[in-house]
Amino acid sequence: MKKTTHILSLLLSLLIILPGQAEVKNIYIPDLDQSFPFAGIRVQEPPDDVTMESLDASDYGLLVMGEKEPHYYLEKGQDTQTPVYLLDSGKPGPDVYILAGTHGDERAGWYAAHVLQGLVPIAGRVFLLPRANILGCQAVNRHVKASQDLNRAYPGNQKGDESQRLAHAIYQDILRVNPVLVLDLHEAAVFTQGRDFLGNKLIFTNFTGMEELFFDLLTAYEEATLGRKPFGFVSPGEKDSLNDVLSNQGGIPILTVETFRGFPLSHRIQDQVDIVLHCLRFYGMY
Numbered sequence: 230m231k232k233t234t235h236i237l238s239l240l241l242s243l244l245i246i247l248p249g250q251a252e253v254k255n256i257y258i259p260d261l262d263q264s265f266p267f268a269g270i271r272v273q274e275p276p277d278d279v280t281m282e283s284l285d286a287s288d289y290g291l292l293v294m295g296e297k298e299p300h301y302y303l304e305k306g307q308d309t310q311t312p313v314y315l316l317d318s319g320k321p322g323p324d325v326y327i328l329a330g331t332h333g334d335e336r337a338g339w340y341a342a343h344v345l346q347g348l349v350p351i352a353g354r355v356f357l358l359p360r361a362n363i364l365g366c367q368a369v370n371r372h373v374k375a376s377q378d379l380n381r382a383y384p385g386n387q388k389g390d391e392s393q394r395l396a397h398a399i400y401q402d403i404l405r406v407n408p409v410l411v412l413d414l415h416e417a418a419v420f421t422q423g424r425d426f427l428g429n430k431l432i433f434t435n436f437t438g439m440e441e442l443f444f445d446l447l448t449a450y451e452e453a454t455l456g457r458k459p460f461g462f463v464s465p466g467e468k469d470s471l472n473d474v475l476s477n478q479g480g481i482p483i484l485t486v487e488t489f490r491g492f493p494l495s496h497r498i499q500d501q502v503d504i505v506l507h508c509l510r511f512y513g514m515y
């Protein structure tokens with residue numbers, strides 16, 4: 230990216246954090262063939278059409294098996310302590326690891342993960358970490374503490390700050406499980422001319438180990454059968470993100486799901502759930 234563009238986007242970011250300074254303008258997004266209201270480079274979310282309390286797995290096409298007990302906790306005893314759920318079919322099959330809530334303001338991801346607790350796979354096991362950054366989820370905030378970004382802290386550090394310790398715990402847990410696929414559920418709100426638009430995207434760094442799934446998803450994109458608006462691909466993952474490090478160092482296939490915060494919340498949750506189910510179906514798990 231050109232330096233001038235970078236400076237410009239920094240200035241624009243500054244503008245949007247000054248309340249009342251940025252006017253709201255409709256901006257056309259070619260990838261989605263639709264206009265959305267933006268304050269600076271950040272889209273304005275429509276009013277919530279669903280609440281966390283009202284989420285019902287059956288509304289999203291899932292069986293409901295009641296409240297599940299966590300299988301174990303990461304960072305137990307810390308204020309970043311967060312539960313991992315095991316959705317076990319009891320039958321042989323692959324393991325898939327799903328995490329959400331890395332960025333607490335990207336609610337559709339972790340709301341979808343909450344709904345997915347009602348998932349009953351028909352083969353294999355799903356490890357589900359619904360609120361990776363539980364402090365961020367509680368505060369509906371991107372960060373763990375101060376300006377710590379969990380998704381720039383991988384592979385983490387046991388002796389580092391909260392986000393680095395959390396990243397270490399998550400990364401080691403994924404390596405231990407050694408799943409065939411990791412799905413990392415996020416959302417995008419920013420649009421900058423000349424930069425990759427991340428809304429309605431699947432991010433990959435390389436597709437080693439998930440070649441067939443990748444082409445299956447590519448077909449779904451071309452046939453517009455996945456998502457209310459088609460999901461495209463973008464690559465690679467940001468440096469020091471889970472996507473980057475798990476692909477380049479861990480050798481485990483990972484897709485980062487990005488819904489767009491310009492759409493209604495219920496649509497974004499449904500898209501997140503549908504992508505997860507699509508991938509599980511591909512592996513014969515749903």
Ligand SMILES: [Zn+2]
Binds near residue numbers: 331416
């Ligand atoms: Zn994110």
